[in-house]
Amino acid sequence: xxxxxxxxxxxxxxxxxxxxxxxxxxxxxxxxxxxxxxxxxxxxxxxxxxxxxxxxxxxxxxxxxxxxxxxxxxxxxxxxxxxxxxxxxxxxxxxxxxxxxxxxxxxxxxxxxxxxxxxxxxxxxxxxxxxxxxxxxxxxxxxxxxxxxxxxxxxxxxxxxxxxxxxxxxxxxxxxxxxxxxxxxxxxxxxxxxxxxxxxxxxxxxxxxxxxxxxxxxxxxxxxxxxxxxxxxxxxxxxxxxxxxxxxxxxxxxxxxxxxxxxxxxxxxxxxxxxxxxxxxxxxxxxxxxxxxxxxxxxxxxxxxxxxx
Amino acid sequence: xxxxxxxxxxxxxxxxxxxxxxxxxxxxxxxxxxxxxxxxxxxxxxxxxxxxxxxxxxxxxxxxxxxxxxxxxxxxxxxxxxxxxxxxxxxxxxxxxxxxxxxxxxxxxxxxxxxxxxxxxxxxxxxxxxxxxxxxxxxxxxxxxxxxxxxxxxxxxxxxxxxxxxxxxxxxxxxxxxxxxxxxxxxxxxxxxxxxxxxxxxxxxxxxxxxxxxxxxxxxxxxxxxxxxxxxxxxxxxxxxxxxxxxxxxxxxxxxxxxxxxxxxxxxxxxxxxxxxxxxxxxxxxxxxxxxxxxxxxxxxxxxxxxxxxxxxxxxxxxxxxxxxxxxxxxxxxxxxxxxxxxxxxxxxxxxxxxxxxxxxxxxxxxxxxxxxxxxxxxxxxxxxxxxxxxxxxxxxxxxxxxxxxxxxxxxxxxxxxx
Ligand SMILES: [Zn+2]
Numbered sequence: 182x183x184x185x186x187x188x189x190x191x192x193x194x195x196x197x198x199x200x201x202x203x204x205x206x207x208x209x210x211x212x213x214x215x216x217x218x219x220x221x222x223x224x225x226x227x228x229x230x231x232x233x234x235x236x237x238x239x240x241x242x243x244x245x246x247x248x249x250x251x252x253x254x255x256x257x258x259x260x261x262x263x264x265x266x267x268x269x270x271x272x273x274x275x276x277x278x279x280x281x282x283x284x285x286x287x288x289x290x291x292x293x294x295x296x297x298x299x300x301x302x303x304x305x306x307x308x309x310x311x312x313x314x315x316x317x318x319x320x321x322x323x324x325x326x327x328x329x330x331x332x333x334x335x336x337x338x339x340x341x342x343x344x345x346x347x348x349x350x351x352x353x354x355x356x357x358x359x360x361x362x363x364x365x366x367x368x369x370x371x372x373x374x375x376x377x378x379x380x381x382x383x384x385x386x387x388x389x390x391x392x393x394x395x396x397x398x399x400x401x402x403x404x405x406x407x408x409x410x411x412x413x414x415x416x417x418x419x420x421x422x423x424x425x426x427x428x429x430x431x432x433x434x435x436x437x438x439x440x441x442x443x444x445x446x447x448x449x450x451x452x453x454x455x456x457x458x459x460x461x462x463x464x465x466x467x468x469x470x471x472x473x474x475x476x477x478x479x480x481x482x483x484x485x486x487x488x489x490x
Numbered sequence: 491x492x493x494x495x496x497x498x499x500x501x502x503x504x505x506x507x508x509x510x511x512x513x514x515x516x517x518x519x520x521x522x523x524x525x526x527x528x529x530x531x532x533x534x535x536x537x538x539x540x541x542x543x544x545x546x547x548x549x550x551x552x553x554x555x556x557x558x559x560x561x562x563x564x565x566x567x568x569x570x571x572x573x574x575x576x577x578x579x580x581x582x583x584x585x586x587x588x589x590x591x592x593x594x595x596x597x598x599x600x601x602x603x604x605x606x607x608x609x610x611x612x613x614x615x616x617x618x619x620x621x622x623x624x625x626x627x628x629x630x631x632x633x634x635x636x637x638x639x640x641x642x643x644x645x646x647x648x649x650x651x652x653x654x655x656x657x658x659x660x661x662x663x664x665x666x667x668x669x670x671x672x673x674x675x676x677x678x679x680x681x682x683x684x685x686x687x688x689x690x691x692x693x694x695x696x697x698x699x700x701x702x703x704x705x706x707x708x709x710x711x712x713x714x715x716x717x718x719x720x721x722x723x724x725x726x727x728x729x730x731x732x733x734x735x736x737x738x739x740x741x742x743x744x745x746x747x748x749x750x751x752x753x754x755x756x757x758x759x760x761x762x763x764x765x766x767x768x769x770x771x772x773x774x775x776x777x778x779x780x781x782x783x784x785x786x787x788x789x790x791x792x793x794x795x796x797x798x799x800x801x802x803x804x805x806x807x808x809x810x811x812x813x814x815x816x817x818x819x820x821x822x823x824x825x826x827x828x829x830x831x832x833x834x835x836x837x838x839x840x841x842x843x844x845x846x847x848x849x850x851x852x853x854x855x856x857x858x859x860x861x862x863x864x865x866x867x868x869x870x871x872x873x874x875x876x877x878x879x880x881x882x883x884x885x886x887x888x889x890x891x892x893x894x895x896x897x898x899x900x901x902x903x904x905x906x907x908x909x
Contacts, residue, residue: 351517401705
């Protein structure tokens with residue numbers, strides 16, 4: 182353990198862990214290295230020691246248990262108290278991140294450091310490395326949103342999601358980020374931008390017509406920009422034409438999601454028979470595990486119409 | 491219920507959708523692998539028995555033995571390591587909880603209280619954390635140790651909750667920590683159990699939670715974040731802690747879009763829930779998504795949304811019993827994964843949702859802050875909805891607090907008596 186090798190700890194009395202008595206629930210049989218390091222950690226945290234040796238100690242503990250949020254928070258306080266080189270800290274965090282790609286404490290830590298440093302230069306490249314390891318890492322995408330907003334980095338974002346979506350058109354995190362990149366800014370996107378998004382998404386849907394991520398994005402964009410869903414009717418009909426009902430060949434229906442949107446369009450137009458046919462097809466053939474939901478949609482739409490008379 | 495028309499909905503869907511896109515990507519390859527491995531375990535017309543004794547043995551480990559050093563990664567989650575097995579055991583085998591556990595639980599939780607902050611941290615000597623506080627208070631509630639309840643300094647816990655409150659109405663997890671909807675849920679659930687809810691504590695919070703709903707309909711960890719099953723439960727349960735669910739849910743959520751997204755979480759042929767669009771099914775979402783259904787079912791009849799569940803309870807039961815039971819005891823994410831206490835807790839809590847019908851009883855209690863989540867009732871689910879064999883029956887729970895039935899009410903009322 183480098184904290185022991187590099188520094189003297191003679192003046193510190195380690196504080197043993199109190200789990201709540203000898204018959205505590207769920208004690209952990211730690212390795213000695215971890216147990217002893219934690220005993221020193223409790224001791225220096227108690228006296229709020231902000232020093233090179235306590236900084237080294239946090240490094241050793243994090244490498245043994247990166248999920249230990251207290252150590253991260255203590256580390257931040259030491260870094261700030263000693264006025265340490267924060268860029269060097271970011272380099273170290275990159276090492277920890279690649280060693281423990283699922284760890285999420287690093288993202289909060291990084292946010293605090295980068296915020297103080299007031300410079301995002303290292304961030305996008307590191308985020309990209311981490312998203313290559315796990316393309317849907319929730320904490321990385323959330324951190325990216327914070328970063329973009331904090332440093333006004335909007336220009337890179339739509340092109341970046343285009344690349345991610347081309348890699349895997351079903352990456353829902355990339356679609357969500359794209360929605361943020363278009364609608365998350367203060368200024369409302371122009372009609373042209375919205376139309377481009379709709380065309381981009383339709384093209385993506387044609388590659389994989391069942392892809393729920395692209396459909397959610399498409400309907401989300403329509404709603405957010407105030408465009409009527411019925412604008413999508415002819416597009417949906419090219420993917421699913423339920424007009425021949427149950428006699429239809431499977432070839433006529435290539436996308437359950439297009440059937441769902443069609444049903445919504447017909448329901449909006451109060452054409453309940455057509456909407457009901459689409460819901461019935463979903464319930465009985467194309468998305469049967471959600472049968473109760475589709476039947477519910479059908480009965481709610483019918484009740485609404487009856488209520489109107 | 492007997493007078494109503496009962497549709498035949500007690501059936502499972504073991505066929506994959508006839509529509510599958512030919513384009514292969516990382517996502518579809520993973521999905522295909524999971525569907526195939528589940529199919530291998532789903533037997534037509536046969537439902538395995540819940541291996542109660544093996545699961546119980548597994549869940550009793552933390553009550554009996556020291557956990558091996560491989561658990562060091564959970565050293566900052568000690569209150570969870572106490573809560574998860576207790577919650578799960580309470581559902582499947584309450585008699586197995588040793589009679590002396592109560593004081594042991596409270597001593598173990600009190601050892602996690604931060605000297606400087608007064609709330610509960612991830613372990614001895616760690617700083618206070620809202621998730622640790624939630625899990626720790628839940629464990630104390632299960633322990634029923636009223637001496638410990640008495641000893642808890644609620645005033646300091648309240649000060650900590652207020653210190654975690656952010657200007658925008660949300661909460662952060664710990665000093666210098668992240669702000670998310672889990673923190674909101676943990677703060678509100680804790681405040682309700684300890685009867686320390688105030689208007690000041692929740693000022694602006696309901697609006698903040700509302701902002702976490704995304705264009706997909708689900709709820710993300712914070713505004714603009716991707717819709718996610720775990721955060722969806724935290725958000726919906728937060729609404730149920732903040733006001734009359736019959737009013738606040740339709741007012742602060744686009745309910746139609748939420749239900750659409752929630753319904754899309756169930757996959758076939760697996761029958762289980764995924765946490766996000768185009769992600770894989772995972773046993774723990776049996777609770778995070780199933781818990782949302784429990785809460786919604788509790789208000790649907792009053793909102794004229796009918797009484798038939800909008801999802802397939804039979805299919806979730808199938809996924810849990812066929813795919814989530816580890817042969818060596820304990821429950822798991824999916825076939826090929828090992829069992830753990832977290833998944834055991836939330837898979838079994840999900841199974842409880844399958845077997846019971848929860849309902850919000852408007853006016854069951856005085857309509858005040860800190861009573862909203864305690865005005866629930868339940869009954870066994872109708873056999874027309876899902877057939878539950880007698881040997882698989884497990885306990886009921888409070889669907890807002892994720893505590894064994896009656897426990898949340900008891901703790902809150904203990905403190906309310908001091909008013
Ligand atoms: Zn899981």
